[in-house]
Amino acid sequence: MTPFQRYLVTKSAWYLLAFFLAIAANFYLPRLIPGNPVDALVARMAAGGGAEGEALRRIYQHYISEFGLDRPMWEQFLVYLGNLARGDLGTSFSVFPAKVSDLILRALPWTIALQLPAILLGWIIGNALGAIAAYRGGWFDRGAFVSSLFVSSIPYYCLAIMLLYGLAVALPIFPPGGGYSYGRLPTLSWSFFLDALRHYWLPFLSLVLIFIGGQAVGMRSMAIYELNADYVNYARSLGIPDRRIVAYIFRNAMLPQVTGLALSIGSLVGGALITEIVFGYPGIGTLLFSAIRQNDYPLIQGVTLLIVIGILLANYLVDVAYGFIDPRIRAVQAGER
Amino acid sequence: MQPVLTVENVEAAYRLPNAQEVRAVDGVSLSVMPGEVLGIVGESGCGKSTLASVLAFTARPPLRIKAGTLAFDGQRVPLTESERVPSDWRGRLIALLPQGAMNSLNPTLRIRDFALDVLRAHEPNVDRRVAVERARERLQQLSLPPRVLDSYPHQLSGGMKQRVVAVISTLLNPRILIADEPTSALDVSSQRALVHLLLELLERRIITSVLFISHDLPLLSNVADQIAVMYAGEIVELGATRQIVRTPQHPYTQALIRSTLVPERTIQGRRIEGIPGQPPDLRKPPPGCRFHPRCPHAMERCTRERPPLELIDGGRVACWWVFERLRVVPSREGSDA
Numbered sequence: 001m002t003p004f005q006r007y008l009v010t011k012s013a014w015y016l017l018a019f020f021l022a023i024a025a026n027f028y029l030p031r032l033i034p035g036n037p038v039d040a041l042v043a044r045m046a047a048g049g050g051a052e053g054e055a056l057r058r059i060y061q062h063y064i065s066e067f068g069l070d071r072p073m074w075e076q077f078l079v080y081l082g083n084l085a086r087g088d089l090g091t092s093f094s095v096f097p098a099k100v101s102d103l104i105l106r107a108l109p110w111t112i113a114l115q116l117p118a119i120l121l122g123w124i125i126g127n128a129l130g131a132i133a134a135y136r137g138g139w140f141d142r143g144a145f146v147s148s149l150f151v152s153s154i155p156y157y158c159l160a161i162m163l164l165y166g167l168a169v170a171l172p173i174f175p176p177g178g179g180y181s182y183g184r185l186p187t188l189s190w191s192f193f194l195d196a197l198r199h200y201w202l203p204f205l206s207l208v209l210i211f212i213g214g215q216a217v218g219m220r221s222m223a224i225y226e227l228n229a230d231y232v233n234y235a236r237s238l239g240i241p242d243r244r245i246v247a248y249i250f251r252n253a254m255l256p257q258v259t260g261l262a263l264s265i266g267s268l269v270g271g272a273l274i275t276e277i278v279f280g281y282p283g284i285g286t287l288l289f290s291a292i293r294q295n296d297y298p299l300i301q302g303v304t305l306l307i308v309i310g311i312l313l314a315n316y317l318v319d320v321a322y323g324f325i326d327p328r329i330r331a332v333q334a335g336e337r
Numbered sequence: 338m339q340p341v342l343t344v345e346n347v348e349a350a351y352r353l354p355n356a357q358e359v360r361a362v363d364g365v366s367l368s369v370m371p372g373e374v375l376g377i378v379g380e381s382g383c384g385k386s387t388l389a390s391v392l393a394f395t396a397r398p399p400l401r402i403k404a405g406t407l408a409f410d411g412q413r414v415p416l417t418e419s420e421r422v423p424s425d426w427r428g429r430l431i432a433l434l435p436q437g438a439m440n441s442l443n444p445t446l447r448i449r450d451f452a453l454d455v456l457r458a459h460e461p462n463v464d465r466r467v468a469v470e471r472a473r474e475r476l477q478q479l480s481l482p483p484r485v486l487d488s489y490p491h492q493l494s495g496g497m498k499q500r501v502v503a504v505i506s507t508l509l510n511p512r513i514l515i516a517d518e519p520t521s522a523l524d525v526s527s528q529r530a531l532v533h534l535l536l537e538l539l540e541r542r543i544i545t546s547v548l549f550i551s552h553d554l555p556l557l558s559n560v561a562d563q564i565a566v567m568y569a570g571e572i573v574e575l576g577a578t579r580q581i582v583r584t585p586q587h588p589y590t591q592a593l594i595r596s597t598l599v600p601e602r603t604i605q606g607r608r609i610e611g612i613p614g615q616p617p618d619l620r621k622p623p624p625g626c627r628f629h630p631r632c633p634h635a636m637e638r639c640t641r642e643r644p645p646l647e648l649i650d651g652g653r654v655a656c657w658w659v660f661e662r663l664r665v666v667p668s669r670e671g672s673d674a
Contacts, residue, residue, distance in 0.1 A: 230440040237393045239428030240458045248443050326445055327489040
């Protein structure tokens with residue numbers, strides 16, 4: 001086994017351990033919330049006036065054993081693990097009897113389509129802006145820095161609400177919410193795509209602007225640090241063109257930024273909870289929000305499991321990717337040092 | 338014979354955040370003949386490296402060039418307007434061999450790719466193989482193995498890095514090489530190898546002249562044809578190496594030579610003397626001659642008037658005491674400073 005393979009194996013083992021611990025926490029934490037989903041379910045039935053008394057109690061008992069809530073915690077956990085291994089995330093309590101995996105699969109494309117382009121575009125533009133601002137200096141730097149700092153310090157929901165008011169209410173250019181118009185059904189047609197695109201701009205803008213700002217601020221300070229490095233001065237004295245030097249700086253200042261990128265992609269699933277809620281976007285964020293409100297354990301667990309997997313996977317990839325960006329880290333990974 | 342490079346009246350200052358200025362180089366003029374090694378010597382903080390970065394066109398804020406012209410083969414450009422310096426002058430006509438080669442190489446770039454970038458900057462159509470071949474030849478002359486080309490800087494030892502930097506700096510066959518303390522971080526045998534390389538490149542006419550900046554007077558006296566002595570941002574004495582070492586005129590030069598170890602029998606047992614006092618604060622240089630607070634021969638005139646750099650015995654000296662002793666009448670009047 002080469003040292004690099006050994007490095008990969010140890011890293012993988014650590015991530016598997018972290019994954020197992022995360023699953024355990026993921027299982028226990030929702031169950032620590034006081035209250036019981038079956039209470040809510042049965043209460044809703046009683047309010048509907050369908051059943052009462054003994055019948056209600058029987059229904060209650062039935063649900064409790066159906067969901068396995070009467071068995072001891074460790075047994076429930078083993079059942080949960082067994083189901084998980086088969087890819088079964090369980091049945092939703094709140095949208096009974098829809099399967100959790102179906103609900104998630106329906107919401108996931110919306111979240112990914114909203115966030116992935118926003119994160120990637122924001123990352124590229126933000127980092128390029130930060131590197132160029134640091135390199136050029138002067139008024140360009142001051143303008144870019146101050147506006148980036150301003151934008152990045154606005155909370156997501158504030159910018160979302162400001163955009164919503166400005167571009168959907170005061171100037172009704174874009175629709176105020178939803179992923180598509182009322183009364184339409186998601187189909188794979190050209191007219192549906194255009195309709196969805198019109199609804200897409202506002203949430204997209206509210207995410208991408210803030211992301212650009214945050215990345216630019218971080219990249220600028222990293223790049224200023226790199227700019228004062230001797231190699232920049234030396235490259236400049238040799239007449240190497242500015243765009244090449246910016247590329248050097250960009251690459252060397254990028255390491256912490258890559259972590260940022262991977263973590264944002266990893267936390268993409270839960271990242272835009274508030275944006276999705278403000279714009280009524282039919283993604284994972286909205287799904288998680290309603291699941292929490294209704295004590296829907298399986299759905300909460302399903303979504304948080306997705307978040308955990310995303311973050312762990314992203315971190316794992318960052319660890320490996322570092323080696324490709326920085327030969328010094330590659331040397332450490334390969335055991336040369 | 339015409340000088341290759343003439344610089345006149347260079348003034349450069351660092352601007353402090355409180356708008357004060359540190360006048361690191363003040364009114365320096367010098368010329369370099371073809372085939373010549375011009376040494377610049379002086380203690381730390383006398384403006385040697387600042388002069389190097391001005392002449393290598395790498396001055397960046399807070400360093401500002403306030404005055405000065407640079408003439409190359411009869412073509413004159415003002416140093417104050419960096420955009421008027423022809424783009425191929427950097428690296429091709431004047432190249433910098435930087436101080437601290439340890440950090441002068443980009444840590445994430447292979448030596449091969451850096452060499453290629455340097456050549457491409459001046460010969461956009463250079464063939465990749467031709468470029469790498471040229472670098473390989475030069476590396477071999479410095480007894481570096483060809484594998485260095487495929488290495489990253491962290492895989493090289495300090496001495497190897499210094500030699501690699503020497504190769505890169507001379508890769509474009511620059512007319513003038515500005516070597517800024519190139520040997521300071523090296524042990525004596527690497528120093529010797531580097532000096533030999535420079536002399537060999539000169540002999541083979543790959544480079545025309547060298548400006549060798551150092552605080553190491555014994556080393557410089559073995560390398561340089563002429564030596565300029567800098568004190569507090571000014572040149573106080575300039576002349577042939579032999580003349581400077583054997584019959585120094587300026588009290589500062591005399592003190593500098595008295596304070597170095599000379600392993601010669603006739604001088605054995607002599608006490609090494611230091612120079613009393615501290616170099617002046619360049620935010621507020623003393624009026625008149627800048628050396629007068631530390632000078633054993635200071636006269637009343639020295640505290641008032643700045644001595645001009647006068648031609649004496651083929652060399653140049655700026656000192657009222659010398660003028661009086663040799664009954665020289667300065668052709669230019671001393672200026673109040």
